[in-house]
Amino acid sequence: MEEGDLFNCCFSEINSGMTMNKKKMKKKSNNQKRFSEEQIKSLELIFESETRLEPRKKVQVARELGLQPRQVAIWFQNKRARWKTKQLEKEYNILRSNYNNLASQFEIMKKEKQSLVTELQRQNEEMQKPKEEKHHECCGDQGVALSSSTESHNGKSEPEVRLNQGIVLCDDGDYNNNIKTEYFGFEEETDHELMNIVEKADDSCLTSSENWGGFNSDSLLDQSSSNYPNWWEFWS
DNA sequence: CGACGTTTGAGACTTACCTCA
DNA sequence: GATGAGGTAAGTCTCAAACGT
Numbered sequence: 358m359e360e361g362d363l364f365n366c367c368f369s370e371i372n373s374g375m376t377m378n379k380k381k382m383k384k385k386s387n388n389q390k391r392f393s394e395e396q397i398k399s400l401e402l403i404f405e406s407e408t409r410l411e412p413r414k415k416v417q418v419a420r421e422l423g424l425q426p427r428q429v430a431i432w433f434q435n436k437r438a439r440w441k442t443k444q445l446e447k448e449y450n451i452l453r454s455n456y457n458n459l460a461s462q463f464e465i466m467k468k469e470k471q472s473l474v475t476e477l478q479r480q481n482e483e484m485q486k487p488k489e490e491k492h493h494e495c496c497g498d499q500g501v502a503l504s505s506s507t508e509s510h511n512g513k514s515e516p517e518v519r520l521n522q523g524i525v526l527c528d529d530g531d532y533n534n535n536i537k538t539e540y541f542g543f544e545e546e547t548d549h550e551l552m553n554i555v556e557k558a559d560d561s562c563l564t565s566s567e568n569w570g571g572f573n574s575d576s577l578l579d580q581s582s583s584n585y586p587n588w589w590e591f592w593s
Numbered sequence: 594c595g596a597c598g599t600t601t602g603a604g605a606c607t608t609a610c611c612t613c614a
Numbered sequence: 615g616a617t618g619a620g621g622t623a624a625g626t627c628t629c630a631a632a633c634g635t
Binding site for chain 1: 602603604605606
């Protein structure tokens, strides 16, 4: 019989003595509390294939390792509990790295979106220019030099508006459209449609970083405003 | 290098709950 | 349906070993 076995015999006797004072029992068991390497190795091996033991198997394992069935049962209980904790830790780490990846992707997309919005606004302003010019034509705004009616190229008398930029607009719908078509490559209706799109986009969440995606991303990702440097630390 | 305090890992226990005969 | 035995998960206690000072 090996040293460990000898211990286990004594230990088992001590443990099985339910009437024995708890403190006394623990004090006696201090001599060699831990299972031998061999015993642990065998238990680990069994645990790998089955995390629960049938009562019969438990008795068999206990006999083979020179332990009490109760010791084997407790070992498996503890093993399951601690294994579960480790698994949770692993899952938590996976989730955390996934979250980090998503957060960085989100930041990239946010920047991309911002540059797109800026570009959209720039384009929008470009679009507004001809409109403003049209407005000047109607209202005789400052900076617009009005000349008297002139003979047009087709001989008709037309009101002529000479802009500071040197672009000449006439109060002739067709002519106006022609100019627009010439300068911008689309007709009034197309123009209107595009402006609608731009205006809609301007009103929508696209221009508001707070509303983008229907939720306030900043509140989720702006960790500086939180009491916890990282949200997951809430659980730690 | 030994003494001492702290941390960690593991065996055992307690309690509450569930299943089954 | 009530009951007791047996099992489990979760939480806790305890202590040896490892580690840092």
